[in-house]
Amino acid sequence: MMKQKNGALSKLYIALILFFLYAPIIVMIVLSFNKGNTIVWKGFSLKWYGELFQDRNLMGALANTLSIAVLASFFATILGTSAAIGINNFKGKTRSIIQNVSNIPIISPDIVMGVSLMLLFTFLGMIFHFQMGYVTVLISHICFCVPLVVLNVMPRLRHMDRSIYDAARDLGCNEWQAFFKVVLHELMPGIVSGLLISFTYSLDDFIITHFTQGAKFQNLSTEIYAMLRRKIPPTINALSTLLFVAIIVIMVIINLRDRHEEKMKNEK
Template identity: 80%
Template sequence: MQKKKLSVVSKIYIALILIFLYAPIAVMIIMSFNKGNTMAWKGFSLKWYGELFQNNVLMGALANTLIIAVLASLLATVLGTAAAIGINNFRGKTRAVLQNVSNIPIISPDIVMGVSLMLLFSFLGVIFHFEMGFFTVLLSHVCFCVPLVVLNVMPRLRRMDPSLYDAALDLGCNQWQAFYKVVIHELMPGIVSGMLISFTYSLDDFVITHFTQGAKFNNLSTEIYSLLRRKIPPTINALSALLFLAIIIIMVLINVYERRAEKRAAKLK
């Protein structure tokens, strides 16, 4: 498509959309520096940040969120990559059925998946005498992460030349080496993006955790949820501002990494 310079109207339109997306976040960040604890501006202060770091409940919930996201995305990546390779070797109807079943957690509404897992865990809990908590949340997060990994690995797998694996075997690799050095290497971009998407979905999840957390476990979303039910503490603004900062830093790092990878690819050509 031809790249003409955008008109002023177009630029204003894009700017308005960006203002719409960032205005609420900006307000939250500004309010995080407010000395008073209502909307009225009472002067600059960092006191909410101090309170945030002393808030063991919120910090604990943040730690839970990170631990669950790391473990769930790692487990889902292993399970999902293996599954994608396996499913890819099926043919015809079987493969279509397996892929469709795998997609169910993505297609079905979060809340339905949440309540269905809650039914399962409370049923199993009665039989095996356990209560919902860390492990049920972890399992549930793996449930919605695996399909994401499968979806990301599958296209790579389709594009891969199957004779590469045979070539590696002919050239003296054993099966494990051929698998690791050729197959996994070829699939790597899909595996990494599947893992990253899983990680972000897990970080952001509220609904599934809400239904499978049990009485004692909280992640950041569910903790904020219970805070919002009571009086809203301004520490939440400070938390949002810090999360926003962290996201910006991660995004910039990813961008720098991608630019470098592009440059390297360009040199190879």
């Protein structure tokens, strides 16, 4: 009896928290179908979605966001994984120094990192005659992604059994084969989660892009920032709705894949 009461209270608590998290999103979704451009309901309409797709700036910004996220997480994963493997071979003081420095981008506030990179790029720009834009944003995104990859790969490395690498060598693999077939395979879960976390951080970033974007480049966040500065366009609601749907679809796919893999494992 007591337990049941607890269960109901727990469920209510979770429901309330979820309500808090989703209420604003639901309001946006509802308003995205509103014919009027205020929050007063004037009837159902899809016109904001039409306008959204005709917004060239926004579509360009979306393409930039996606390509930066793909490139930044890709390069960060390569750089971070090789760094983690290298760091693992250091011991004592050198190792802790490298690891501490590599934590700096994670612990320092985004705004400080954005500001410091902007100073660096303006300084280098004066020497080498370039202006901030796509490339500087990409570099900045790699900067905050690399430590995330290192952080995700390191624990896998520490728990890896060293003898399987030696075994592969004994069984006739050369160094590279042993690396690609054994070590990389062992590290894969860490590498994949590092890649995914990097990708999502890059997609969501506003502050660092804001400082390193230069005059012409826009990603989705900075474009939304500019839109909200001008006026409050209802197309933003349509954009949020579409993003939300995309996220749900991705999450469901990931979940289904996980379940499928678990099933396969069990059948083995």
